[in-house]
Amino acid sequence: MKPNFRSALALLFFCVAIFVLPLVLGGFWIRAFTSAAIFALAAAGVGLVYAQLGLINLSQIALIGVGGWIALRLNFATDLPVFLLVVIAGLGTSALGALFALPALRLRGLYLALVTLMVAATFQILFNAFQFPNGGSGFWGVAQQSGQAMRRPSIATSDAAYLAFSMVWLALGLLLIEAHKRSAPGRAWKMIRMSEANAMAAGINVTWFKIWAFALSGFLAGTAGALLAGALRQLDARSFTAIEGVLLFALAVVGGVYSWVGAVLAGVLYKLLPALLNNLGVTSDLALIVFGVALLHAIMTAPRGIAGQFEALFQRKDKA
Amino acid sequence: MIDVANLTVKFGGVVALDDVSVRLTDDVIGLIGPNGAGKTTLINAFSGFAPVTGGRIRSNGRDLLSMPPHARARWGLARSFQAVQIVPDLTVRDHLQAVLDGKGMPRSDRAAEIDRVLEFLEIAELRQREGRFLNQFQARMAEIGKCLVGGPRMVLLDEPGGGLSEREMVCLRRVITRIHSEFGAQVLLVDHDVDLIRDVCSVTAVLDFGKLIAFGATADALANEVVKAAYFGR
Ligand SMILES: Nc1ncnc2c1ncn2[C@@H]1O[C@H](COP(=O)(O)OP(=O)(O)OP(=O)(O)O)[C@@H](O)[C@H]1O
Numbered sequence: 001m002k003p004n005f006r007s008a009l010a011l012l013f014f015c016v017a018i019f020v021l022p023l024v025l026g027g028f029w030i031r032a033f034t035s036a037a038i039f040a041l042a043a044a045g046v047g048l049v050y051a052q053l054g055l056i057n058l059s060q061i062a063l064i065g066v067g068g069w070i071a072l073r074l075n076f077a078t079d080l081p082v083f084l085l086v087v088i089a090g091l092g093t094s095a096l097g098a099l100f101a102l103p104a105l106r107l108r109g110l111y112l113a114l115v116t117l118m119v120a121a122t123f124q125i126l127f128n129a130f131q132f133p134n135g136g137s138g139f140w141g142v143a144q145q146s147g148q149a150m151r152r153p154s155i156a157t158s159d160a161a162y163l164a165f166s167m168v169w170l171a172l173g174l175l176l177i178e179a180h181k182r183s184a185p186g187r188a189w190k191m192i193r194m195s196e197a198n199a200m201a202a203g204i205n206v207t208w209f210k211i212w213a214f215a216l217s218g219f220l221a222g223t224a225g226a227l228l229a230g231a232l233r234q235l236d237a238r239s240f241t242a243i244e245g246v247l248l249f250a251l252a253v254v255g256g257v258y259s260w261v262g263a264v265l266a267g268v269l270y271k272l273l274p275a276l277l278n279n280l281g282v283t284s285d286l287a288l289i290v291f292g293v294a295l296l297h298a299i300m301t302a303p304r305g306i307a308g309q310f311e312a313l314f315q316r317k318d319k320a
Numbered sequence: 321m322i323d324v325a326n327l328t329v330k331f332g333g334v335v336a337l338d339d340v341s342v343r344l345t346d347d348v349i350g351l352i353g354p355n356g357a358g359k360t361t362l363i364n365a366f367s368g369f370a371p372v373t374g375g376r377i378r379s380n381g382r383d384l385l386s387m388p389p390h391a392r393a394r395w396g397l398a399r400s401f402q403a404v405q406i407v408p409d410l411t412v413r414d415h416l417q418a419v420l421d422g423k424g425m426p427r428s429d430r431a432a433e434i435d436r437v438l439e440f441l442e443i444a445e446l447r448q449r450e451g452r453f454l455n456q457f458q459a460r461m462a463e464i465g466k467c468l469v470g471g472p473r474m475v476l477l478d479e480p481g482g483g484l485s486e487r488e489m490v491c492l493r494r495v496i497t498r499i500h501s502e503f504g505a506q507v508l509l510v511d512h513d514v515d516l517i518r519d520v521c522s523v524t525a526v527l528d529f530g531k532l533i534a535f536g537a538t539a540d541a542l543a544n545e546v547v548k549a550a551y552f553g554r
């Protein structure tokens with residue numbers, strides 16, 4: 001595919017997602033698509049770290065929770081506009097994401113995966129212990145009864161408008177990744193992937209660029225968390241378990257970590273597929289079986305994910 | 321000018337460099353020695369990848385060993401690897417750009433700098449080609465290109481001639497002899513091809529089992545009896 005054609009397709013996709021979907025979908029599907037867009041944003045972050053540095057991060061779900069916590073906390077403590085809440089949640093979470101990079105400076109592969117899994121499990125416990133703010137008093141802000149809801153921006157108070165709002169954030173997040181890939185950080189990450197000695201010999205500060213990748217991924221998780229808080233109006237600690245973190249990473253790989261399409265597919269699989277099964281009256285646990293099969297498929301035949309397979313299909317057509 | 325004093329590198333019990341002292345002042349310096357002599361280890365010690373247990377490496381009063389590896393590269397220490405490090409999905413231009421990113425060269429000068437290096441290496445037409453589509457010789461040239469952008473002070477080449485054909489060696493030889501005049505950098509050349517060393521290096525150092533067994537004018541170093549025994553076999 002030619003680069004121009006590719007950009008045109010991306011533009012078309014997001015025009016439909018932002019302007020058409022909110023108009024044509026019904027209430028149930030609007031909420032499902034909103035969740036899918038939000039998790040696609042977070043999946044783009046894990047995918048970035050895996051594609052650029054080959055590092056497995058299973059703690060993204062914890063960072064989504066942290067972003068949601070920051071947004072909710074500020075929502076009740078201040079009158080800042082929602083747009084700012086999302087940005088602040090993103091920045092705050094990216095700082096924590098950078099901290100999560102520290103084990104990645106020494107570990108890789110299975111060991112790093114295990115450490116990030118432990119981090120996710122720790123946060124699972126913390127979320128359960130302290131819950132998410134819902135307008136209560138004190139630092140933790142948890143009211144036992146009749147919690148209050150997260151605000152939405154005045155231009156996006158309806159579910160339909162909030163879907164468009166989330167899609168805009170997804171588009172911005174994916175553009176941010178693309179801008180990184182095409183400039184100095186993208187080049188540095190590729191050099192590091194070749195070998196760290198190669199990167200250092202080229203004058204690249206390996207530590208700095210690894211931390212940067214984790215911080216960027218954390219930023220995307222944080223914005224996703226804040227958007228999720230606005231979408232659901234309240235967050236439930238039970239949504240942020242370590243196992244969900246594993247699932248998010250697995251689906252990012254299944255979707256394909258090398259292009260934005262993969263992140264979108266991950267969001268679709270993670271949130272739309274269970275909704276579809278629910279809608280058909282089948283238990284959404286079936287989705288887990290589908291995920292398992294898809295993961296095996298990806299590991300055995302499609303290292304570049306479903307997005308990579310689409311790409312190969314188009315390239316074959318180009319040649320013909 | 322680089323001053324190596326009492327440099328020792330140990331890998332556990334293996335002494336890869338044993339108290340090596342040498343002052344490198346010539347423009348193009350050869351470094352030879354049998355397999356496992358410690359040539360790559362010396363280059364790695366320069367770059368900051370070898371476990372130095374003693375000694376100093378200084379250049380114009382700067383202590384290289386106290387700088388982290390990437391800072392040494394930015395300071396002007398460039399090196400190529402025995403196994404070329406060319407990224408499959410990065411274009412030749414972007415390999416050089418990645419080196420310039422760290423050097424703080426003004427954005428407006430970068431394209432011209434990259435062109436100058438690629439034209440010097442006669443691979444300007446490969447500018448947009450990704451690493452995976454380069455043949456062995458082209459990859460080798462791109463690897464050298466990474467060493468030449470951004471004003472290197474010292475270029476360390478680790479067996480750049482490995483696996484090249486005769487015709488390609490002619491090109492490589494021309495490139496290496498012109499690096500100093502074109503870029504002003506000092507060159508340290510490691511190679512097993514004694515003819516190449518004899519042709520391009522004014523002085524040569526010989527390592528054997530981690531010890532510097534000879535250092536001086538290339539002809540003398542190669543004629544040295546100890547060198548002949550160690551390097552060429554009796
Ligand atoms: N990372 C390492 N760990 C342990 N031992 C090492 C390591 N690197 C090098 N050595 C040892 O140090 C010695 C010197 O190796 P070095 O690679 O410097 O040799 P060389 O002169 O470059 O040889 P060649 O001509 O084969 O490239 C060898 O005995 C080698 O086994």
Ligand SMILES: [Mg+2]
Nearest residue numbers: 359360361402
């Ligand atoms: Mg070697």
